[in-house]
Amino acid sequence: MEKILVTGATGHLGGAVIENLLKKIAPNQISVITRNEEKRKDFASKGLNAFLGNYDDVASLENAMQGVDAVLLISAGDQGDRMQEHKNVVDAAKKTGLKSIAYTSRCLRDRTTLVNKLMQEHFETEDYIIASGL
Numbered sequence: 028m029e030k031i032l033v034t035g036a037t038g039h040l041g042g043a044v045i046e047n048l049l050k051k052i053a054p055n056q057i058s059v060i061t062r063n064e065e066k067r068k069d070f071a072s073k074g075l076n077a078f079l080g081n082y083d084d085v086a087s088l089e090n091a092m093q094g095v096d097a098v099l100l101i102s103a104g105d106q107g108d109r110m111q112e113h114k115n116v117v118d119a120a121k122k123t124g125l126k127s128i129a130y131t132s133r134c135l136r137d138r139t140t141l142v143n144k145l146m147q148e149h150f151e152t153e154d155y156i157i158a159s160g161l
């Protein structure tokens with residue numbers, strides 16, 4: 028039974044992902060992280076594997092990834108060090124032996140056509156994932 032961890036599950040994008048995943052797989056095949064205990068309890072009451080987790084807390088990421096096959100990394104906001112937060116998720120996925128990682132980047136074939144900090148971080152994250160071998 029394949030299991031997936033979704034980051035950002037309490038957000039707009041993650042919420043839509045969870046809603047759609049629940050139409051296809053059982054709740055206990057879905058793991059989520061949130062920094063908020065009330066939201067964690069809410070997910071747990073619906074049968075999901077819900078963990079307190081923070082992109083800045085590598086141990087919490089590794090804990091949530093136990094027994095998981097794949098992770099959907101929904102890009103972090105700009106409140107913290109986004110690149111480091113993304114790297115922490117990729118590193119934890121590699122360390123815990125996940126099979127695959129998906130990342131909500133942006134579609135842009137030629138990275139020289141539009142360059143700003145956000146786009147650069149999306150490309151940097153893609154490069155980091157490719158280098159990880161996942």
Ligand SMILES: NC(=O)c1ccc[n+]([C@@H]2O[C@H](COP(=O)([O-])OP(=O)(O)OC[C@H]3O[C@@H](n4cnc5c(N)ncnc54)[C@H](OP(=O)(O)O)[C@@H]3O)[C@@H](O)[C@H]2O)c1
Nearest residue numbers: 035036037038039040041061062063080081082102103104
């Ligand atoms: N919504 C869109 O249409 C859209 C379109 C394109 C790109 N994006 C990008 O997709 C990402 C998510 O968008 P959204 O609209 O879904 O955002 P959102 O509603 O503001 O949700 C943010 C999510 O990120 C989580 N989060 C924030 N900091 C975290 C941290 N340090 N550790 C762990 N989780 C953390 C929050 O979890 P907790 O607060 O529960 O911990 C929450 O689930 C953003 O980077 C956004 O730029 C969104």
